[in-house]
Amino acid sequence: MQDVDIKTADGVLDAKLFQPEGPGSWPAVILCMDAMGVRPSLESMAQRIAAAGYVVLLPNVFYRDGHASKLEIKGSFEDPAFLKRIYALIGNLTPERQKADTAAELDFLARHPSVQPGSKVGVTGYCFGGNVAVRMAANFPDRIGAVASSHGGKLATDSPDSPHRLVGQVKGELYFGHADNDKSMTAEDIQTLEAALKAAGVRYVSELYPGARHGYAIDNSPVYHAQAAETHWRRILELFGRTLRA
Secondary structure (H helix, E strand, O other), rough: OOEEEEEOOOOOEEEEEEEOOOOEEEOOOEEOOOOOOOHHHHHHHHHHHOOOOOOEEEOOOOOOOOOHHHOOOOOOOHHHHHHHHHHHHOOOOOOOHEEEHHHHEEEEEEEHEOOOOOOOEEEEEHHHHHHHHHHHHHOOOEEEEEEEEEEEOOOOOOOOOOOOHHHOOOEEEEEEEEEEEOOOOOOOHHHHHHHHHHHOOOOOEEEEEEEEEOOOOOOOOOOOOOOHOOOOOOOOHHOOOEEEEE
């Protein structure tokens, strides 16, 4: 693991970079963090993807509010004060800022000597990071070849720029793993998303994880679901294997 800094229009985005062992060049993957920020559990997940043969970038998308090492995002979602802080952090990451950050991340990877030249990038996101991942793929359809969202929240809302309204811009393959107990992505929301995906004619898989709650893929989480998490790993590594490798 290596600490890297990526210059953006708004400052310096701090990130963690993971690479397979040994010399060579590999396709790249961006891991979009959940609302709890960059921490050891996500670093372990990034390392697992790297071990499968990918250069993995784990950016601190809240960098405008502070370096990952100083944000200290700890608390309970049952605590109104903590929720208010989380919503403020997410709200500060506007769609325009997301697009600018994605461009900087993609350019960084394109220049990196360990990244396979000309290869498309994969994106995998968790919680609100699933929302970010879809937006990334819609904004840069020619550069992102695969996008995975695991227990992604608010993927189908009434907002004019809701992710489900953007899927028609995506050229890569999409994967959605939904928890069947998730207030941020209800059964009705899933139906709305799947109708949009079908209408757009994109390549996608959307599946429900029985018995899983929002956050099922994150190790050391109180809602971690081992069976669902392992299924999620199988799905995303298969996705990247068939879409990112030359």
